[in-house]
Amino acid sequence: xxxxxxxxxxxxxxxxxxxxxxxxxxxxxxxxxxxxAVVSPSLCAALRRMVEAGTARWHARPFERSDxxxxxxxxxxxxxxxxxxxxxxxxxxxGAWVNVVDNAALGDLHFPxxxxxxxxxxxxxxxxxxxxxxxxxxxxVDAEYGDEFAGLLDLLAEARDEARDRIATQPGRRxxxxxxxxxxxxxSLRAGRSQDARARVSQLLADHAGRPA
Numbered sequence: 336x337x338x339x340x341x342x343x344x345x346x347x348x349x350x351x352x353x354x355x356x357x358x359x360x361x362x363x364x365x366x367x368x369x370x371x372a373v374v375s376p377s378l379c380a381a382l383r384r385m386v387e388a389g390t391a392r393w394h395a396r397p398f399e400r401s402d403x404x405x406x407x408x409x410x411x412x413x414x415x416x417x418x419x420x421x422x423x424x425x426x427x428x429x430g431a432w433v434n435v436v437d438n439a440a441l442g443d444l445h446f447p448x449x450x451x452x453x454x455x456x457x458x459x460x461x462x463x464x465x466x467x468x469x470x471x472x473x474x475x476v477d478a479e480y481g482d483e484f485a486g487l488l489d490l491l492a493e494a495r496d497e498a499r500d501r502i503a504t505q506p507g508r509r510x511x512x513x514x515x516x517x518x519x520x521x522x523s524l525r526a527g528r529s530q531d532a533r534a535r536v537s538q539l540l541a542d543h544a545g546r547p548a
Contacts, residue, residue, distance in 0.1 A: 336445065336462055344368035347405055349431075350391075351398045351422050352412030353378040356436050358385070360410045363446060365390045369408070374398050398422055403429040408444075412436045439463025448473040453485025454492065483524035490536045491515065501544035511543040 346369045350361045353375030361382060364371050371391040373382060378393060385391040394402070398418065402425075403409050409426035411419035416437055423441045426433040435442040439462070447458035448469035457480065459472045491512065502508045515536055523532040 336460065338458075338460070340456070342368075343408075345370055346407045348372070348408040348410070349374065349402055349406045349426075350410040350412060351375065351402070351418075352410070352414070352436075353382055354412065354414065355379055355381065357410070357412035358382045360412055360434065360436070360446060361385060361391055364408075364410075372402075372406075374402050375413075400425045403431055406431045408432050408434070410434045410436070411442075450477045450480070452480060452482055452488075454488040455480065455484050481525065483521050486524040486529060486532065487515070487521055490520065490533055493533075494536055494540055498540055498543075501540065507543060507546065511539060514539050514543070 343364065344367075348364050348369045349372050350357050350364070351374045353373065357373065357375065358379055358381035361371050361373060362385070365385060371385075372394065373386070373391050374394045374396065375382075376395060376397060378386065382391065382393075386393045398413070398421075403422075406426070406429070409422060409431045411422035411426070411433060413419055413422070419435050419437055420441055423433045423435050427443075432443040433441075434444050434446060439445055442463075445460055445463050447460040448466065449456060449458040450473055457473075457476050459469045459476070461468050498508050498511055502511055518535055518539060520532040520535045523529070523535065
C-alpha cells in the first residue's frame with residue numbers, strides 16, 4: 336500500500352451502512368472536512384447525531400448502484416460481505432476509491448489508526464491485517480507525543496519564513512530545526528510556558544542566523 340496524506344475538504348464521499356463501524360468511518364471523514372452522505376435503512380446513535388448536527392446527510396433506504404455516482408470515496412460498511420463486495424464493484428466502476436471494512440483486499444485504501452496533534456499527524460497501518468496491532472502502536476505513540484508537539488510545530492511555522500530569510504543555506508536551516516528539537520522548548524510547552532518556548536526558538540534562530548554558512 337502507498338502511504339499518502341489526502342486533502343478531503345469538500346470531497347463528496349459515501350458511507351454505506353448504519354452501524355458503529357460506519358459511524359467511525361463517517362466521523363473520520365467529517366473530521367477531515369469531507370461531505371458525507373450515508374445510505375442505510377437505519378442508523379446507530381452516533382450516526383444519527385451526525386445527521387442531526389448537519390455534518391452528514393442520510394438516505395434512509397438500501398444501497399443503490401446510482402449512489403456511487405459523483406463520489407470520490409466510497410466506504411462499504413454494511414453487515415453483509417456480499418453487499419459490501421457489490422458496493423466495491425459499483426464504486427470502482429464509477430471511478431471512486433473504495434474502503435471495504437470487512438475485507439481489506441477488496442478495497443483501494445485502508446483507514447489507519449491515527450493521532451493528530453494540531454499540524455502533526457501520525458498514522459499506523461498493517462495493510463488491513465490487524466487493526467488491533469495498529470491500535471496498540473497508536474496508543475504507545477499517543478503517550479509519547481503530547482499536545483506540546485502541536486505547539487512546537489506552530490512555533491516552527493511562525494519561524495519558517497524568517498529562518499528562510501536569515502539562514503542562507505538549507506543545511507544551516509536544518510541545523511536550526513535540529514537544535515530546536517533538541518532544546519528545552521518542548522519541556523516549556525509541556526509545562527504551559529509557551530512564551531518561554533517562543534523565546535527559546537527566537538534565540539536559536541538569532542544564533543543560527545549569525546553563524547557562517
